Amino acid sequence: MTVSLTHYLVLAAILFCLGIYGAVTRKNAIGILMSLELVFNAVNINFVAAARWQTGGGSPGQLFALFVIAAAAAESVLGLAIILAIYRRRVIVNADEMDLMKN
Amino acid sequence: MAGMILFYALGALLLLSAALVVTVKNIFHAALYLALALFAVAAIYVMLGAYFLAAIQVLVYIGAVVVLAIFVINLTRTVTGAPVTLSRRWVIPAALVSALTACLIVIALLRSTDLSGPPQPAAADTARIGRDLLGQWVLPFELVSVLLLSSLIAAIAIVGKDREEER
Numbered sequence: 001m002t003v004s005l006t007h008y009l010v011l012a013a014i015l016f017c018l019g020i021y022g023a024v025t026r027k028n029a030i031g032i033l034m035s036l037e038l039v040f041n042a043v044n045i046n047f048v049a050a051a052r053w054q055t056g057g058g059s060p061g062q063l064f065a066l067f068v069i070a071a072a073a074a075e076s077v078l079g080l081a082i083i084l085a086i087y088r089r090r091v092i093v094n095a096d097e098m099d100l101m102k103n
Numbered sequence: 104m105a106g107m108i109l110f111y112a113l114g115a116l117l118l119l120s121a122a123l124v125v126t127v128k129n130i131f132h133a134a135l136y137l138a139l140a141l142f143a144v145a146a147i148y149v150m151l152g153a154y155f156l157a158a159i160q161v162l163v164y165i166g167a168v169v170v171l172a173i174f175v176i177n178l179t180r181t182v183t184g185a186p187v188t189l190s191r192r193w194v195i196p197a198a199l200v201s202a203l204t205a206c207l208i209v210i211a212l213l214r215s216t217d218l219s220g221p222p223q224p225a226a227a228d229t230a231r232i233g234r235d236l237l238g239q240w241v242l243p244f245e246l247v248s249v250l251l252l253s254s255l256i257a258a259i260a261i262v263g264k265d266r267e268e269e270r
Contacts, residue, residue: 003107004220005222006212007110010208019125020197022124022126024196025197030130034134038121038137041144041164049151052152060240062156065156070247073251074250077254077255078261081261085262
């Protein structure tokens with residue numbers, strides 16, 4: 001018995017749902033960002049595994065994973081910059097207390 | 104058979120550390136468990152033959168993103184001193200929704216029969232990725248460089264603004 005594509009897809013599905021759970025339950029904005037990184041990694045595992053099973057070796061799957069990593073790095077930098085800017089103005093890091101634009 | 108044992112060991116390590124990332128109380132420990140989870144993902148890339156991607160994963164995610172997150176945690180934690188907790192209200196609905204979503208995807212995967220075949224003999228190697236990146240996929244490659252530059256400028260503009268006003 002060898003490792004099949006289904007194994008990788010099931011692993012990625014469970015990782016994705018763990019990330020969603022973290023993004024909903026975390027109060028801390030940095031925790032939400034870290035949970036989103038788990039979601040991105042689940043998607044990347046799907047891309048790379050599907051590329052391995054694609055006829056002809058499949059470099060597009062790996063290239064898409066590379067682009068996702070670059071976009072996730074940009075998202076993480078901007079998210080952390082916004083958290084730091086809000087923390088400097090009002091000393092909060094919890095996402096449900098960030099209501100500066102509410103009124 | 105050895106591949107199967109390795110897959111289950113890495114998968115258990117990945118899911119365990121990911122579960123600790125989303126449940127552990129201390130946000131600093133969560134960042135360290137995130138580094139462990141990302142390292143397990145890099146090991147899974149190695150199992151899939153994507154060596155270049157595994158190196159990029161270690162360099163960019165563990166080397167940059169996790170270190171940046173730890174920097175921001177340390178910058179924001181010192182003054183508040185408040186313990187980082189989960190919002191208790193949403194634990195049960197969130198667990199229910201994510202567990203049901205996982206069940207849905209897993210059942211759909213297990214019912215599709217044409218996924219159990221053997222993999223292709225070899226994954227795309229680094230030379231092929233480089234050729235494709237600068238050949239067929241050169242436009243998204245350049246767009247990513249513009250995205251990274253604009254996010255760099257935006258991050259400096261967002262964080263550096265207050266200091267300008269104080270002057």
